[in-house]
Amino acid sequence: MTKVTNDVYYVxxxxxxxxxxxGQYVVPNGMAYNSYIVVDDKIAVFDTVDAKFTHQWLDNIQxxxxxxxxDYLIVxxxxxxxxxxISNFMNIYPDTTIVANTKTFNMIDAxxxxxxVQNKHVIxxxxxxxxxxxxxxxxxxxxxxxxxxxxxxxxxxxILFSADGFGKFGALDAEEDWACEARRYYFGIVGKYGxxxxxxxxxxxxxxxxIICPLHGPILKENLGYYLNLYDIWSSYRVESDGIMIAxxxxxxxxxxxxxxxxxxxxxxxxxxxxxxxxxxxxxxxAVEDAFRYGKLILATTTYNSEIFPFMKQFIDALTERNYxxxxxxxxxxxTWAPLAAKIMKSMFxxxxxxxxxxxxxxxxxxxxxxxxxQIDAMAKELCSEYIAQSDDTADKNNLDALFNxxxxxxxxxxxxxxxxxxxxxxxxxxxTNSPNKIAVTINKNNYSHHVIKQTGKMNVNCLxxxxxxxxFERFGFKSGRNTDKFENTETLRSDNGIVFFDSYINSFMSxxxxxYIDLDTHGMFICSVSEARVMNDKPTMTxxxxxxxxxxxxxxxxxxGYVCKICGYIYEGDELPSDYICPLCKHPASDFEKIE
Numbered sequence: 001m002t003k004v005t006n007d008v009y010y011v012x013x014x015x016x017x018x019x020x021x022x023g024q025y026v027v028p029n030g031m032a033y034n035s036y037i038v039v040d041d042k043i044a045v046f047d048t049v050d051a052k053f054t055h056q057w058l059d060n061i062q063x064x065x066x067x068x069x070x071d072y073l074i075v076x077x078x079x080x081x082x083x084x085x086i087s088n089f090m091n092i093y094p095d096t097t098i099v100a101n102t103k104t105f106n107m108i109d110a111x112x113x114x115x116x117v118q119n120k121h122v123i124x125x126x127x128x129x130x131x132x133x134x135x136x137x138x139x140x141x142x143x144x145x146x147x148x149x150x151x152x153x154x155x156x157x158x159i160l161f162s163a164d165g166f167g168k169f170g171a172l173d174a175e176e177d178w179a180c181e182a183r184r185y186y187f188g189i190v191g192k193y194g195x196x197x198x199x200x201x202x203x204x205x206x207x208x209x210x211i212i213c214p215l216h217g218p219i220l221k222e223n224l225g226y227y228l229n230l231y232d233i234w235s236s237y238r239v240e241s242d243g244i245m246i247a248x249x250x251x252x253x254x255x256x257x258x259x260x261x262x263x264x265x266x267x268x269x270x271x272x273x274x275x276x277x278x279x280x281x282x283x284x285x286x287a288v289e290d291a292f293r294y295g296k297l298i299l300a301t302t303t304y305n306s307e308i309f310p311f312m313k314q315f316i317d318a319l320t321e322r323n324y325x326x327x328x329x330x331x332x333x334x335x336t337w338a339p340l341a342a343k344i345m346k347s348m349f350x351x352x353x354x355x356x357x358x359x360x361x362x363x364x365x366x367x368x369x370x371x372x373x374x375q376i377d378a379m380a381k382e383l384c385s386e387y388i389a390q391s392d393d394t395a396d397k398n399n400l401d402a403l404f405n406x407x408x409x410x411x412x413x414x415x416x417x418x419x420x421x422x423x424x425x426x427x428x429x430x431x432x433t434n435s436p437n438k439i440a441v442t443i444n445k446n447n448y449s450h451h452v453i454k455q456t457g458k459m460n461v462n463c464l465x466x467x468x469x470x471x472x473f474e475r476f477g478f479k480s481g482r483n484t485d486k487f488e489n490t491e492t493l494r495s496d497n498g499i500v501f502f503d504s505y506i507n508s509f510m511s512x513x514x515x516x517y518i519d520l521d522t523h524g525m526f527i528c529s530v531s532e533a534r535v536m537n538d539k540p541t542m543t544x545x546x547x548x549x550x551x552x553x554x555x556x557x558x559x560x561x562g563y564v565c566k567i568c569g570y571i572y573e574g575d576e577l578p579s580d581y582i583c584p585l586c587k588h589p590a591s592d593f594e595k596i597e
Contacts, residue, residue, distance in 0.1 A: 041132030167216030197235035239295035243273030265380035270387030
């Protein structure tokens with residue numbers, strides 16, 4: 001028995017004997033089946049445990065409540081590892097009221113035919129249940145990852161009972177990294193349902209959550225932003241870590257030689273993390289986890305029975321059925337007389353969204369040749385273009401192709417006031433001459449960056465790409481660098497002028513020296529020469545239209561009367577918007593607001 005708070009107790013169990021969870025996931029450190037009790041004027045038990053632990057669980061409950069009887073059994077999720085003891089519980093406590101939604105009660109009837117539940121409390125979405133000082137709010141979370149799933153919020157102790165959300169493999173006393181086993185758990189079990197998890201996270205964002213109590217894994221009490229951020233990344237299919245995964249199968253060792261050659265080249269060209277995975281010998285769930293963790297994936301396999309090697313087929317099927325997307329993929333194939341593997345692998349991703357295919361591929365005819373080595377080198381250079389451009393030792397610092405990425409786009413202009421780095425979102429940048437190359441950057445005088453750049457005469461322009469998340473716009477567009485360290489806890493790269501440039505979400509950057517300043521009343525225009533220009537990759541530049549259509553969250557304007565900022569979504573409530581109104585978030589004027597219809 002473990003206390004979560006003064007009134008909330010953990011009464012779950014550890015399974016140390018299990019070898020495969022759900023019959024497929026290797027769990028060397030066992031599994032935890034969590035259950036909780038809220039002891040108030042009324043007593044509520046949250047979920048049961050696996051069938052193997054009936055008596056241990058009932059003993060845990062009795063240890064907490066003694067001779068009292070539970071008033072409610074709240075059933076959030078009907079998978080048998082959480083619901084198997086409903087019938088046993090009701091045999092011991094027959095007067096208890098089962099609290100669940102309609103879909104759950106239908107599943108109870110299916111799992112426990114003949115169980116005649118006398119006392120039912122059917123909940124609706126966002127309905128409440130009062131236990132005394134604790135008021136519970138039930139939030140439906142369909143398809144996270146079953147259709148009946150409900151999570152529960154306790155407003156007194158600020159606890160989210162999160163069902164399978166925020167769970168992980170491993171018993172509670174296992175000494176292991178949370179993220180690794182939680183990531184493998186998430187993508188193995190929940191990964192297909194990213195949009196449903198996103199919907200749940202938006203609901204959770206409106207709650208003051210201090211503790212998360214999942215049905216698997218440890219209770220989370222500290223640094224909740226870390227866990228919430230990871231779930232946001234995973235469920236939106238964004239890249240979590242910088243690195244490249246090479247997944248291969250090899251019959252006689254030649255395809256493996258190609259994979260190893262590529263790994264060595266990637267390391268040579270500055271890739272910070274390369275994961276080499278032999279699909280025939282690796283845990284498939286671990287392989288799937290890494291494919292989602294990193295942004296670039298190389299698939300290397302042989303043509304086999306006019307198809308591809310079985311482990312590669314299994315791996316790709318596991319990715320696509322979990323909505324693998326927003327990644328870069330490269331292909332290496334091997335075939336002695338009729339290589340078809342690349343064509344087949346590519347066709348398997350036809351329904352996947354936002355897949356970028358490498359320009360360079362490799363076709364091996366049995367064993368590696370000198371031409372294959374050159375193809376692998378070209379593939380490595382394409383994969384590592386950002387790392388090559390980031391390094392002072394390998395970068396082409398006079399690549400004026402960077403200027404072609406200037407358009408009516410969105411940029412982060414970085415600067416330094418002598419004490420710390422700064423940056424802001426800018427959309428008014430243009431090339432004004434090409435002999436010599438000169439760039440015009442227009443910045444609102446109210447922005448701290450205008451003051452800094454006018455003093456220092458230096459800046460970097462980072463050309464944002466279409467994969468830039470909204471968090472970048474929040475950090476660099478809605479806060480002032482005068483009172484905010486926008487690069488706090490961030491590792492930075494610097495160009496020759498000593499100013500920061502981005503290590504992700506850009507296709508190029510330019511270092512600019514101010515040659516002339518033009519006063520434009522509310523704004524100032526800096527006419528600059530280019531001292532350094534690097535191209536990182538060939539991803540498209542983020543435009544205003546793309547930002548509005550695909551990045552900026554839709555405002556929650558339902559039932560509100562007023563005006564919404566088209567830039568950041570801030571809502572001004574009122575019948576009339578003052579003509580001199582300035583958005584308190586992004587500092588844009590009234591002209592960038594539109595009336596809520």
